[in-house]
Amino acid sequence: MLDVIDLTKVPAFLLILVRVTAFFVTLPLFSYKNVPTPHKIGFSFFLTWVMYYTVDIPIVVINETFLLLILKEAVVGLAIGFIAYLILSAIQIAGGFIDFQMGFAIANVIDPRTGAQSPLIGQYLYTITLLFFLAVNGHHLLLDGMFYSYEAIPMQQMATGLGNDAVASYVIETFNKMFIVAFQMAIPIVGCLFLVDVALGIVARTVPQLNVFVVGLPLKILVSFVVIFISFGMFTILMRELFELMFVSMRDVMRLMGG
Known part of the structure; x- marks a missing residue:
């Protein structure tokens, strides 16, 4: 058995395992609490075993720099997975904008995937987005990005771009783009509800006998659902566009971290 296993490549196997496991800590879909932890560990080990025979494995010696390589692999996996998670958070932000205008902001629910509070419409849109993401095999592209990350950041090379300000600047720019996409998703409903508020204000001034607070909330909910149905295309x-931004951001972050 020892003749079959090349013990000189065991440190490289550990480095691959650290990067893949760090990916799954923050990567969308794979990091959610719905996925049992033993399944995450088993899938990480299985994917590491597959990548072990497909990635160019250098000879890694356990010395004083091996711990730095392990830390580098963990940071690379966490950073790239976090960028993907950050982009998909635009759905929750857009849902928060819509819920605030609809009056649903006081009725948040617990997201079973993350364990945090989530707006109602944001939870609905996020579920639709994840189903669409799975339908177009986006999770396969995430795994491809994990595999091709070794072309941008080789295993034996330190991530020289981590000490560069370009990585932090790019993350801030990506954060800004995420808010822009969230605003674009929410603007049809928020704009229509703003017009409804203006109309209710005019009615309240012209017909003081009408209780606008009683009529306004059901009317805004009705208009919101109609506009959501119309603007779903x-x-x-x-x-x-959000998926394209996510994959491009992951690629650019890998290039910047690789120096």
Whole structure:
């Protein structure tokens, strides 16, 4: 058995395992609490075993720099997975904008995937987005990005770009783009509800006998659902742009971290 296993490549196997496991800590879909922890560990080990025979494995010696390589692999996996998670958070931000205008902001629910509070409409849109993401095999592209990360950041090379300000600047720019996409998703509903508020204000001034607070909330909910149904085609286009932004951001972060 010892003749079959090349013990000189065991440190390289550990480095691959650290990067893959760090990916799954923050990567969308794979990091959610719905996935049992033993399944995450088993899938990480299985994927590491597959990548062990497909990635160019250098000879890694356990010395004083091996711990730095392990820390580098963990940071690379966490950073790239966090960028993907950050982009998909635009759905929750857009849902928060919509819920605030609809009056649903006081009725948050617990997201079973993350364990945090989530707006109602944001939870609905996020679920639709994840189903669409799985339908177009986006999770396969995430795994491909994990595999091709070794081309941008080789295993035996230190991530020289981590000490560069370009990585932090790019993360801030990506954060800004995420808010722009969230605003684009929410603006049809928020804009229509703003017009409804203006109309209710005019009615309140012209017909003081009418209780606007009683009529306004059901009317805004009705208008919101109608506009969501009408603008759902545009929402799918924005989802495609969001996925493209996520994959491009992951690629650019890998290039910047690789120096």
